[in-house]
Amino acid sequence: MGRKPCCDKIGLRRGPWSIEEDHRLMNFILKNGIHCWRIVPKLAGLLRCGKSCRLRWINYLRPDLKRGGFTDAEENRIMELHYQLGNRWSKIASHFPGRTDNEIKNHWNTKIKKKMKHLGLDPDMHEPMNNITNQSESKQITKSNMCSTIKGEQTKDQRKDDVIIETKKTSIISKNDEELLAKNCKTLCAEEVDIGFLFKMQGNEISVSSSSSLYSNISRSESSSYLAEDSISLEQWGLTDTTDPFVPWDLFTNLDDNLFLL
DNA sequence: AAAGGCCTCAACCGCTGAAAA
């Protein structure tokens, strides 16, 4: 009854992948495509479980992976999508061709979250943290600082500086006035594009889609999985404008081909 | 130059819904 077990973990390798393992997996998928991850490691001659192979392919070996840091536009888009979708990293990643959910999740946890916290915003709720007013005695946010920070233009001095939240209506957020802070945030967002998604909008001053036009050039194919019928060719594995594999492919071609025979 | 702390990110873990038997 039921299916056969994926793999027994006894005798399987764990930890970082070697170049040889990468090449074995690549060779196999390029030749055969992916039909069932369970049998991939066996047929490819790998001492890994199918799950591990899948992860390695998706997060590292896929030919269309876009390497390198995130652009400001990408960061803004991530924040916008996180506001809309929450921690649904795969859904968010589906809006970024060549980016993986793992990559976006890591970037969120290591960079964007900190940025937002520094600005006194709750990264989970996308709204000012409750205790921001307590911090406001020593930390105040200027509108210009806030926007430039979101866009990654923050200077070292700015990070150290006290900040002032300044709006049309009030020059400084008063202590214990969270309602005013929230209101000011809305106004601020309406004036400064791209960060509207940072805050939960209860009114209709600004819609989340207001900043979407910035990213209209970002398109995406429907499926992020790669099957044999996806027409992967060896040419796709070469370096292109958008592909910058971490491991130079020369490294593979210089190795003894016999090593990788299936 | 060395030590300790911090940061990044690849990889693993555990859960869930879907599908096979």
Next chain:
DNA sequence: GTTTTCAGCGGTTGAGGCCTT
């Protein structure tokens, strides 16, 4: 309808590199 296994997802970990003192 039930059981079992799968692929996929999000959370977490830890090795290694970087930075600061």
